Each structure stands twice: as structure tokens, then as C-alpha cells.
Amino acid sequence: MRKFHLSLLLIMVLLVGALVPAYAAPQTQDAVKLRMGLLPILDVLPFYVAEQAGYFEAAGLDVELIPVSSALERDQLLIAGEIDGMLNDLISTGIFNQDETLIQIVAMARKAYADSPQFRILAAPRSNITLPSEAAQHEIAISENSVIKYIAQRIMEDAGVNTADLQFRAEPSIPVRFQLLMEGTLKVACLPDPLAQAAIEGGAILIADDSALVETEFSQSVLSFRTPIIEDHPEAVAAFLSVWMQAAAEINADPDAYRDLWLEKTIVPDSVKDSYVLPPFPTYEITDSVAWEDTVEWLVAEGIVDNAATYADSVNPTFLANIAPGDMTMNMGNPVNGEALFVANACSACHALTDEAGAGPGLAGLAVRAGETVEGLSAEEYLRQSMLEPGAYVVEGYANIMTVYSMMPENDLNDLIAYLLTLE
Numbered sequence: 001m002r003k004f005h006l007s008l009l010l011i012m013v014l015l016v017g018a019l020v021p022a023y024a025a026p027q028t029q030d031a032v033k034l035r036m037g038l039l040p041i042l043d044v045l046p047f048y049v050a051e052q053a054g055y056f057e058a059a060g061l062d063v064e065l066i067p068v069s070s071a072l073e074r075d076q077l078l079i080a081g082e083i084d085g086m087l088n089d090l091i092s093t094g095i096f097n098q099d100e101t102l103i104q105i106v107a108m109a110r111k112a113y114a115d116s117p118q119f120r121i122l123a124a125p126r127s128n129i130t131l132p133s134e135a136a137q138h139e140i141a142i143s144e145n146s147v148i149k150y151i152a153q154r155i156m157e158d159a160g161v162n163t164a165d166l167q168f169r170a171e172p173s174i175p176v177r178f179q180l181l182m183e184g185t186l187k188v189a190c191l192p193d194p195l196a197q198a199a200i201e202g203g204a205i206l207i208a209d210d211s212a213l214v215e216t217e218f219s220q221s222v223l224s225f226r227t228p229i230i231e232d233h234p235e236a237v238a239a240f241l242s243v244w245m246q247a248a249a250e251i252n253a254d255p256d257a258y259r260d261l262w263l264e265k266t267i268v269p270d271s272v273k274d275s276y277v278l279p280p281f282p283t284y285e286i287t288d289s290v291a292w293e294d295t296v297e298w299l300v301a302e303g304i305v306d307n308a309a310t311y312a313d314s315v316n317p318t319f320l321a322n323i324a325p326g327d328m329t330m331n332m333g334n335p336v337n338g339e340a341l342f343v344a345n346a347c348s349a350c351h352a353l354t355d356e357a358g359a360g361p362g363l364a365g366l367a368v369r370a371g372e373t374v375e376g377l378s379a380e381e382y383l384r385q386s387m388l389e390p391g392a393y394v395v396e397g398y399a400n401i402m403t404v405y406s407m408m409p410e411n412d413l414n415d416l417i418a419y420l421l422t423l424e
């Protein structure tokens with residue numbers, strides 16, 4: 001019986017849970033916290049871009065990014081309810097949902113492109129193995145029950161190898177698999193980028209990669225949330241997705257601007273720090289039924305799960321459908337930029353950031369009172385009006401002397417408002 005030990009995992013987690021007091025703080029509706037479990041891999045870059053730019057805060061979200069060192073640790077945290085969402089893949093989702101819908105995919109996070117493979121099959125340096133048919137004579141090192149084995153099999157199949165003949169060998173630690181391949185102890189292995197590129201630069205031989213699977217989108221990672229979070233806090237999930245899409249679009253527009261953040265937050269081999277070309281991130285895309293069905297069929301065929309979770313249960317496209325591309329880019333400013341504009345436009349000549357009065361009111365607590373100052377105006381509308389038409393409402397005790405900023409470009413205005421909304 002090769003069924004994946006999800007139930008065993010559950011028991012372990014429950015046992016650990018039993019040791020701590022059975023008290024859970026009451027949850028308040030208005031302060032949803034989204035805790036996201038993140039592996040130190042390239043796929044998670046948009047999370048960190050959004051965090052650095054202050055987008056989560058600007059969207060009124062309380063998001064905590066929780067680094068995890070392995071998929072196993074991530075999955076344990078999810079089962080224990082200690083994270084609410086994560087970056088994972090279709091295989092992981094199919095395993096989670098084999099008996100009930102524990103999680104739902106809400107968007108695609110990354111996929112293989114023709115110029116940017118995610119996974120590659122490599123032969124050891126100086127092994128003289130160059131063709132898929134030759135590689136198929138050796139054990140392919142993979143990790144069991146994982147996307148790596150699934151993709152390795154699909155890549156070899158696509159390269160014309162009869163998968164019934166393939167032999168696999170489990171080497172779950174990716175760094176160890178890399179090392180053993182480079183030493184020649186392993187003849188053939190499947191590795192993710194950018195590690196695969198580092199292997200090639202070190203002499204490993206490229207046999208085939210998942211750029212061959214671009215059409216089918218078999219090779220992809222996804223964003224998913226626990227089902228209760230989706231049911232109880234759909235607005236938070238929607239806001240989160242808008243922010244994620246904006247961050248992904250910004251990376252696509254200028255990938256090198258985020259190279260340092262990528263190096264800081266994920267594990268990148270020294271040899272490719274400068275040379276690896278950051279891949280595009282898909283925006284407003286979601287898993288289709290073809291890729292899903294192929295994944296669950298594989299899980300069943302491999303004996304990893306008994307039941308194939310359905311596409312309708314596991315993939316939830318409603319959030320993406322409700323956030324129009326471009327929505328956020330138009331409406332949501334960048335508060336970090338806004339702070340720079342606040343300084344550049346000499347707002348501070350009249351406004352202190354404390355509650356001390358100057359020529360204009362001190363701005364401490366502005367984010368809180370802005371929505372309550374003029375009836376019928378939201379905080380954002382009030383702040384916009386304060387800059388475009390300061391005379392429309394004059395704060396009590398002050399003269400109507402504020403500069404009119406009606407010439408300010410819309411983008412800058414949005415950035416400034418996003419910044420003002422952080423002044424709590």
C-alpha cells in the first residue's frame with residue numbers, strides 16, 4: 001500500500017495539538033489575518049514584492065508571510081490550521097483533497113514557459129548521456145509522491161520514452177540530489193530551476209525539460225487557501241489575489257528590479273545569481289480541467305490516493321473572475337512611493353506626522369478619521385478631495401490655505417493616498 005500518509009500526518013499533528021491547552025482565541029470578523037506558508041523558491045517572489053511595496057496594508061489586509069523549509073512542513077502547518085494559504089502545486093492539492101475538500105486553488109502562480117522551464121531532467125557531468133532514450137537506461141532521481149516525479153515522467157513521455165520502462169530512485173532532498181548528480185553518484189536527476197541551470201553551468205547535461213509541456217500546462221504552481229477561509233472571508237481572499245496579481249505584473253514589467261529581493265528571500269546558487277533570467281509570472285490565470293484531470297489520474301495510477309478529487313471541488317475560479325485585470329493598478333497606489341512624494345511635495349512644510357498642529361493639521365490618526373470626517377465620503381474619497389479641492393471641506397480651526405494639487409498625475413495621487421492611509 002503506497003497511499004500517502006496524509007492520515008498519519010493528521011494523527012501526528014493532532015497528537016502534538018493535544019499537548020497544548022485547548023484554547024483558541026475568539027476570531028473577530030473584521031481582523032482576518034491571512035497566514036501564508038512559503039517555500040524559499042522563486043515561485044513565491046510576488047508575495048515578497050507585495051509585502052515590500054506595502055500593498056497588503058494598502059488593501060486593508062493583515063498578511064503574514066511564514067517561511068517554511070519543506071513541502072512537508074508547509075503541509076503540516078496547513079493541516080494544523082497554522083497557515084491559511086500557501087503556494088503549492090496540483091499534486092499536493094490532489095493529495096490534500098482526496099477525501100474532502102480541504103483546500104481550493106484560487107489562481108495559477110507560476111508555470112513553465114518555452115524560454116523558462118521550471119523542471120529539467122539532467123545527466124551527470126562527463127556521463128556521456130545525452131539522449132532521453134539513453135537517460136531512460138538509468139534510474140532518474142526524484143522525490144516520491146511529488147510534482148517532481150510527475151513532471152519527470154511527463155517530460156520523458158513527451159520525449160518519446162515509454163514510461164513503463166522508467167526506473168526512479170527517491171532522493172528527497174533537492175540539495176543532496178544536486179550534489180550527488182554533480183559528483184556522478186547519480187546518473188540522471190530531475191531538478192527545479194534555478195538549481196537546474198546551476199547544474200548545467202557546472203557541467204551537467206540537459207536531457208529534456210518541461211518547456212515541452214507548455215501547451216498542456218502540466219507544469220504549474222498555484223495559490224490555494226483552506227476551504228473555511230474561502231467560505232468565511234471571501235473578500236479577504238479576493239483582495240489578496242488582486243494584490244498578488246499587481247505584484248506579479250510589476251515583476252513582469254521589470255524583472256531585474258526584483259533580483260535583490262529574489263536573492264534575499266529564496267535559495268539561489270552563487271553561480272547563477274547574476275546570470276539566471278527571472279521568468280514571467282502568469283497573471284489572472286487558473287488551472288484548467290485538462291491539467292487537473294491529468295494530475296489526479298496520475299495520483300490514482302501511482303496508488304498515492306484512492307480517490308480523485310474533482311476539478312469543480314478543488315479549483316475555484318470565482319475570485320479571479322471578479323477581479324478585472326487592471327482594477328488594482330488603477331485604484332491602488334504604492335505607499336512607499338507615496339511617502340517619497342509626501343517629502344518631495346513639501347507636504348511636511350505644513351503637516352507634521354504627529355498630532356501637532358502646524359499651518360495644517362498634524363496627520364497622526366488620519367487613516368482612522370478620514371473615513372469619518374465628511375458624511376458620504378469614504379476615507380479614500382476624502383483624502384482625494386483634500387488634495388484636489390482642499391476648500392471643499394476646511395478642517396475646523398484652520399485657514400483654507402492648502403495648496404491645490406489638481407495638477408498631480410493620477411498615479412502619484414493614488415500613491416500619496418495609499419501612504420496617507422498608513423498613518424494610523
Ligand code: HEC
Pocket residue numbers: 342345346347348349350351359360361362366373383386387390391393394395398399400401402403405416420
Ligand atoms: C501651505 C500649507 C499646506 C501644504 C503645503 C499642504 N497642506 Fe494639506 N492642509 C493644509 C491646511 C491648512 C489644511 C486644513 C484646511 C483644509 O482642510 O483645507 C490641510 C488639510 C489637509 C488634509 C486633511 C487633514 C485632516 O485632518 O482632515 C490632508 C489629507 C492634507 N492636507 C494632505 C496634504 C498633502 C498630502 C500635502 C502634500 C501633497 C499637503 N496637504 C500640503 C495646508 C497644507
